[in-house]
Amino acid sequence: MSTTPRQIRITLLGVGILLVAGIVATAAFFSFSSTTSFCTSCHEMNVHKEELAQSPHAKDYDESAIDCADCHLPRGLGPRYLSVKTYLGVKDVFVHFTESPDSIDRRHSQPVARRFVDDASCQACHDDLYKDAKKEKDISEIGKLAHDNYNGKDGKSYRLCVDCHTNMAHLPSFDRRLDINQEFAAKLVAAEQLVAAEEQGGAQ
Amino acid sequence: MITISLTKKNMLLGACGLFILAVVGIGLFFLYLNFAFPVKHATGTHLAVPDQYTDCVTCHTKVSAQVTQDWREAKHGVTLVKCVVCHGEPDGKGSIPFMATPDPKLICSRCHDPAVVRMEAKYGNSADCYSCHAYHQNPVHSNAYETRVPTTQTTLDQPGQGF
Numbered sequence A: 001m002s003t004t005p006r007q008i009r010i011t012l013l014g015v016g017i018l019l020v021a022g023i024v025a026t027a028a029f030f031s032f033s034s035t036t037s038f039c040t041s042c043h044e045m046n047v048h049k050e051e052l053a054q055s056p057h058a059k060d061y062d063e064s065a066i067d068c069a070d071c072h073l074p075r076g077l078g079p080r081y082l083s084v085k086t087y088l089g090v091k092d093v094f095v096h097f098t099e100s101p102d103s104i105d106r107r108h109s110q111p112v113a114r115r116f117v118d119d120a121s122c123q124a125c126h127d128d129l130y131k132d133a134k135k136e137k138d139i140s141e142i143g144k145l146a147h148d149n150y151n152g153k154d155g156k157s158y159r160l161c162v163d164c165h166t167n168m169a170h171l172p173s174f175d176r177r178l179d180i181n182q183e184f185a186a187k188l189v190a191a192e193q194l195v196a197a198e199e200q201g202g203a204q
Numbered sequence B: 001m002i003t004i005s006l007t008k009k010n011m012l013l014g015a016c017g018l019f020i021l022a023v024v025g026i027g028l029f030f031l032y033l034n035f036a037f038p039v040k041h042a043t044g045t046h047l048a049v050p051d052q053y054t055d056c057v058t059c060h061t062k063v064s065a066q067v068t069q070d071w072r073e074a075k076h077g078v079t080l081v082k083c084v085v086c087h088g089e090p091d092g093k094g095s096i097p098f099m100a101t102p103d104p105k106l107i108c109s110r111c112h113d114p115a116v117v118r119m120e121a122k123y124g125n126s127a128d129c130y131s132c133h134a135y136h137q138n139p140v141h142s143n144a145y146e147t148r149v150p151t152t153q154t155t156l157d158q159p160g161q162g163f
Helices: A007-030 A043-054 A067-070 A081-098 A106-115 A118-127 A142-149 A179-203 B007-038 B058-062 B065-073 B081-088 B106-121
Strands: none
Touching: A043 A067, A043 A179, A067 A106, A067 A118, A081 B007, A142 B058, A179 B065, B058 B065
16 A cells, blocks of 8 residues: 555645644643632642632732632743643642542642742732832841842842742641741631531531 | 555554654653753852841741741750851851851761760761751651661661661
């Protein structure tokens, strides 16, 4: 059997159509699978959502809820986004079906998560590093020194935003004792007690 | 005019080609991932510490909360062995050079010489104390000891195994 140029052209056309359809389908799947509700469709991710709701990052400046993807996926649709999406997506699904949720050690997840939180994602909201979080007052003296270090104006930091700013959205129990997390921890404990009380009330 | 004949041999070659392409693709993917999201970042330089922050702790409570709290709650913090005693002054002007990982021979033996000598006799010579002792956390009752199992080992060939 041998193929003529005409057959090759038809094959190429077919492959082309398939490719375009594939890309469109992938894009649709990627955008759908980046929503917070998709993330929390796995029960492993629920605790993170509950913690997020009590964190300083529960609501954006315009009072809308902040999505997981705002921090955990690089902005734009470039190679950074695609590679993180593919890598963590495949890994999450694989671990979801192969390991029990109890075996996930949050101490080990933290560095993995930090590695893939882009500085650009933080800066999309915090555009001026010399203003405080509410964008009203100037930043504190220590903050100015640290951010000068980050910007390379005073020494050079090798750190990313999340290496200095830990526990911005989640607070595993082992981090609750830290002084800087007291406010967040108190809110979280109060919320948990409320849930526990409601559950007890429902059982009676 | 090109004609490709779909013989068994050609199909096999094509399959092999596709397989190699896939392997190379996956390899390139991880290469890119490690390049775009490095596990370890380049080394930095410490900022110049203004006079009002000579105690280091005020600032480090914010920039490395975990380390600082561990230090404060552990023996070195309680007995006020300050950051500079182990790490040196960030501008390098102190009596010891600035080190992110203090050199045990230079630093620890200043205060712990008897313990170091005794421990070397007991477990053999060890280049670093850090595989056994966590320095900011309660040094002896740290995580490393939570999983401690009894051992008959008397050398340090496999650090972390026995302790």
